[in-house]
Amino acid sequence: MSDWATYTLADFLMFSPRVYFRLIERYNQALWPLQLVFIAGALAVLVPAALHPSRVRIAVPSIFALAWGFCAWQFLWMRYASINWAMSYAAAAFFIQTGLLVLTALLAREPASVGGLRRYGGIGLAVFGLLAYPFIALLAGRSPASAETFGMMPDPTVATTLGAMLMVGRRTLWLLLPIPIIWCAYSGLTLWAMEDPGALAPFAVVVATLVFVAARR
Amino acid sequence: MIITRRAVVQGLGFAVSLPLMPRLTRGQPADLITKPIPRSGEPMPVVGLGTWITFNVGDDPVLKDECAAVIAAFFEGGGRMIDSSPMYGSSQPTIGHGLRKLDYPERLFSAEKVWISDPAGGAAQIEASRGYWGVGKFDLVQVHNLVSWEEHLPALFDMKAAGQLRYVGITTSEGRRHREIERVMASQPIDFVQITYNVLDREPEDRILPLAREKGIAVIVNRPFRQGDLIRQFEDAPLPDWVAETGARNWAQFLLKFIISHPAVTCAIPATTRVDHVRENLDAARGTLPDETMRRRMVDYVEAL
Structure with a gap:
């Protein structure tokens, strides 16, 4: 039997749930009320984007580039990497995604036409990432101080980004999918190993994204 | 004898200042059971x-x-090895x-590892680790999970010869790569081997532990509770009253006494975040150790649960 076959998910978890969620709580407390600024900023571009996608084709990827870059720097690199050495690689991946979003903004052209299901699915996913995700901490029985919000934490940032990209019909969508999907899988497995019910959210985001991408209408 | 108010005040002051006087932990007589490191005694x-x-x-x-409180309790209780x-x-x-x-207790036995696939990075990694600990040199450096052991071991032996560390070892966990561990034990002049061994994971009894005795290699046992799973598994079952004669009062001590009573095992390294648990673990090193008959009885008991 291969050595790898002897490992379980828990073998890869190198910190306790208490340490991880305290890390988020301290991060949120240190930067409060930046969470509200990020959510308000995202709403300021996503609402017009939902109504008139062509008018905000530069603003949408720009604010997401900012959110990804901030997550990579402040959460993954400055904080999470202190208890999980793999996060230095994740931070690099997030910076690459930041670059891809900047590139998308610079090369912004008329959005591709988007079918109803993909468009409304994208809106739903963005709303979920932006407004529902912060309440997952409560639903999982954790302190509200460990709430995950757009721009601050990777999971809601990924969900909102994927929703927005589906909504505005990026021609470069395929380029923007791999890193968010890989992150969702990693994050979901980590939360699963910690037996946190919030593990379902990143998996749901992946499934929803793939369903909406596959939707032709 | 007349007890003056000054004496009482001084006594109280001494008691209050105990946590502020970490050097007091140095050289305290420890009543813990010890075993000799085979290479040095x-x-x-x-x-x-x-x-x-x-x-x-x-x-x-x-x-x-x-964590600092756990370390303090560990040294107060007579502990030495931190891994x-x-x-x-x-x-x-x-x-x-x-x-x-604690102002670096003299009793500290620092056990570290080198864990890098690029052999050229080993020395820098050990130096970085030394900086994190704040110690002058490590007592023991082990090749973690056998990563690039062919290259790391010669470098560690050179460091030992140069007086930059005292002992050299290798590690694995959860029963992985035991055949390779045996080959290293048989062919290399290592001082320590670190493996997983407990009352349910007893495969090392067949070859690794006898080989360690034969070669004079000290054995460190990691994951003695399978990361707490064994305690959770047994905690609802009654502790057999016949282990009381060894001083074991709970399942953690039962499990630890089984491990450390194996003649080839030098020490076990349970991890904890709690002061009461570190004290409880150290208490397993007090009293007596089970003999071979009791060890067999312990296995039979847990396997019947």
């Missing part, structure tokens, strides 16, 4: 302190202080934080 208390997961707390000041690895996240700086608070 140096006595080692049979219970040490592991740091996987438990000491990986980042820069959280509350949690760092909790860590560069793979353990922030565990190394957390150890350094605790040791600084």
